[in-house]
Amino acid sequence: MSRPSQAKLTTSDHNGVSVIQSQAHATSSSLPAAVAGLQQVPQLVPADPSTTGGKALPPSKMKKPPADKDSDEYRQRRERNNLAVKKSRMRSKQKAMDTQQRVNELKEENERLEAKIKLLSKELSVLKDLFLEHAHNLADNVQPPTGADGSSPAPNSTATNGQ
Amino acid sequence: MSRPSQAKLTTSDHNGVSVIQSQAHATSSSLPAAVAGLQQVPQLVPADPSTTGGKALPPSKMKKPPADKDSDEYRQRRERNNLAVKKSRMRSKQKAMDTQQRVNELKEENERLEAKIKLLSKELSVLKDLFLEHAHNLADNVQPPTGADGSSPAPNSTATNGQ
DNA sequence: CTAGATTGCGCAATGC
DNA sequence: GGCATTGCGCAATCTA
Structure with missing residues (x-):
């Protein structure tokens, strides 16, 4: 052991382990040649495959081997x-x-549009x-100083504007 | 030695090391009590401060101690x-x-606006x-079948539409 | 220089 | 079984 790994009260239920990395993530692969000692892999896996119950394993319910780090x-x-x-991240950024x-x-x-x-x-x-203006002119022309006739003045229409 | 840490040809010049973690990142703190063995820290730091050159270290050019993991x-x-x-990430997402x-x-x-x-x-x-229409009416009224008068017809204005 | 904010990156869980 | 997404931690850097 190297870390206490106290009880996690947070919602996060990750594993919380990492090891060494540093490799060129190019398509090519330069696998590590030789490594000395140091390999803390919590190897808590069963020994034989029959441990699963010996059945036909319906939905397949078994603990995953902690991924052999060296595999x-x-x-x-x-x-x-x-x-x-x-x-994925690049696309995400691009989208943003x-x-x-x-x-x-x-x-x-x-x-x-506003303009x-x-x-x-x-x-x-x-x-x-x-x-x-026209209407007024008409009104003035149609009803010249001929006399006082009880005709109603020009009907105005000023309600055609709606927000 | 613990890992080869092969030569990095990539632009990435990270360090590339990690160990165990798993702790509750709450404001509170429950410090680790006891840890046994296991501590591969590449301790490649100078011994005394005078290694920097003995000068007044102008731009301060020294290798950072690989952060004592257990510190x-x-x-x-x-x-x-x-x-x-x-x-930061939450804010970023929120912004998006x-x-x-x-x-x-x-x-x-x-x-x-288009509507x-x-x-x-x-x-x-x-x-x-x-x-x-009005203009036409006027034209028809102003020039009744009285005869042919050389008056220019009603001036029309049809150039008020832009774009 | 100290401390938070950003950012690139790898790991692992999970979605599809 | 495989790529895509996503949360997360680490470390380098930027910024205040």
Whole structure:
């Protein structure tokens, strides 16, 4: 033993062990040649396969051998996983950046649209004013100083604007 | 010696060593009581401080002691860092989610704006049509079957639409 | 210089 | 059985 490994009260139920690493994670592989001593692998595995119960092992319920650290298989799996992890993380980061970019684009577009709205609104108001003026002119022309007739004044319409 | 630690050709110049861990990263601390044997710490540090050159060590250029694994200080630092890391990652994730949210909001707003533009455009076209109609009516009224007068027709204005 | 914040990386559990 | 994701710890670096 080397560490107390006190009871874990946290939700984290990881294993909490690591050993040496340091290898070139290239596709190639330079396996360790010779290592002297030092190999604390909690080797708490059964001896023979029949320990599982001798049955046909339905859903397969057995303790996994703590992954033989020196196994060739193990190193291979690790390397593959490391690669996958790197890939996944890169994509994740890329996605984040893309999202950020999207935000910027959308913001720009928004401004564009708002500007257009402003312009259209202005145009509309101008046209409406023209209309009103016209109406007044008409009213003044149609009812010249001929006399006082009880005709109702020009009907105005000023309710066409909705937020 | 414990591990080959082969020459690192990769850009990564990490250290590449880890040992056992597993501790509750709570604010409290339950220090390890007793640990037996097992302590492979590559203790390749100078003996006395004068090794640095005996000078006043300007930019301070000395190899860091590989962090005594069992040191109390060490564990404390690690724990703090682990906490910081967790915090940082949480914030990072949160930020990512916020950004995503922002995208959704902006998209909605965009649709809203586009709808408004559509509406305004329609209103505008209606008004313009009304105008044209009016102009025609005027033309028909101002120039009744009285004869051919060389008056220029109603000045139309149809160039007010941008983009 | 000390301490937290970031970041790259490997490990292991788990999802698919 | 294999890649993809994800939480986590370590160490180097950045930053305050």
